[in-house]
């Protein structure tokens with residue numbers, strides 16, 4: 001009797017969650033004319049398709065979700081709004097610039113993060129701004145955190161990054177001279193970015209530090225940056241495991257051995273952050289101590305200084321939000337620089353003009369006399385905003401053609417309401433797909449080509465194929481509205497500083513000829529393997 005009292009409600013719950021609910025929402029959206037990615041099939045069938053996609057992956061495979069979408073829209077035309085039923089309530093995938101205008105601007109106050117995501121990531125990022133609901137508390141925290149990117153702090157951090165990058169290049173040049181001239185593009189850039197960002201977050205003491213991390217049942221020592229990236233990727237996988245897409249009560253639990261290992265690694269990571277906080281507190285007792293890094297800022301900020309858990313939440317978030325994304329941006333821009341000779345030529349021309357003593361009579365690129373001091377002068381905060389026009393066009397185009405984050409984390413509406421012509425239920429997850437948005441053929445001429453000029457108002461490429469002005473939200477690699485990326489300007493400035501230094505000192509050639517034919521996709525969690533051969537440019 002008791003058994004059936006428990007069993008029947010459970011069976012009915014599962015029946016509703018896994019079978020009826022998806023069909024209800026299928027009817028809800030398709031009856032409004034929204035195309036669905038297949039009829040919702042209870043759990044297993046859609047996953048089999050994903051499994052097949054996973055099995056056939058190779059160097060040129062696109063992001064898994066994009067491949068999954070392509071499988072359904074076989075003519076390659078993916079609609080700018082459709083519903084995907086990997087989850088019971090479906091997920092609306094949106095890349096329509098008009099609807100994004102509503103999500104970011106006109107109806108922005110009704111749009112929020114899907115609260116469930118915070119639970120899955122809680123062990124790493126806790127109550128950080130990234131997954132917190134858009135409350136007054138979140139907005140206040142955002143305001144305090146944005147002080148990390150005020151002009152004086154940003155300038156000071158960029159100077160350190162320039163010096164470090166220059167010193168790294170000098171060491172690399174010696175290695176190249178000794179015949180050690182082969183590298184892999186992505187891992188080379190990842191190392192530079194990790195060092196740059198860790199210095200901005202923790203100051204220089206962080207660089208040589210490693211922490212214990214369980215990998216394949218063994219404890220290995222890895223850098224803080226790698227640990228953060230590794231944890232974020234593992235949690236992303238945890239968030240999309242089949243069970244969690246259907247039943248929400250499992251969100252905060254660790255199921256199975258790999259998730260328990262993940263939990264242990266998260267604990268070690270947070271303990272390590274605590275150690276850095278403790279060490280810094282001791283250092284700050286020195287009355288002469290000054291530093292522009294993020295940790296120092298948190299330890300002196302009224303909102304954070306008395307709450308070490310909150311500090312750890314934001315430290316973890318800054319690391320995970322910044323390293324892989326900025327690495328992808330710089331790796332991609334450097335790839336296109338070598339891939340497209342006209343881009344290389346224009347960037348070199350700009351560098352010659354800016355770095356020459358006489359702008360009207362630029363020295364040949366190979367003969368430029370460069371030094372860390374000159375870079376610091378030419379890459380000052382002000383110069384970065386006023387000068388380096390073509391470099392910025394190339395950076396924006398890199399973020400357009402391959403946004404490091406291909407799809408936003410799930411969002412939801414605070415109440416059921418209209419978006420565009422459609423009524424969207426408040427329980428439905430919404431994802432903005434930046435990749436589809438940036439390849440919309442109605443908004444972008446030749447969308448699959450790398451053309452930096454499309455961001456230059458003087459260029460014909462600035463317009464849509466119909467010769468009209470592009471819609472405001474047709475470009476949005478950092479999300480938008482109230483939850484726009486906090487590190488947008490910092491990331492762009494890091495790229496503006498590091499790219500010209502690298503390409504002025506090093507010539508990069510792809511080792512594999514086929515990399516000159518086609519670029520492998522690279523986004524924040526994609527490992528690519530582009531072997532390169534380096535040579536020095538300066539004849540010193």
Ligand code: HEM
Nearest residue numbers: 130321322325326329405408409478479483485486487491
């Ligand atoms: C090219 C590099 C970067 C890209 C493409 C990028 C992109 C994004 C995107 C798309 C979001 C929204 C995430 C979501 O879907 O919920 C976001 C949020 C965020 N990003 Fe970035 N990001 C970059 C670099 C950085 C850096 C360098 C930092 C900090 C040092 C940073 C800090 C943050 C934070 C704190 C948020 C959460 C903001 C909020 O929800 O209020 N990002 N970023």
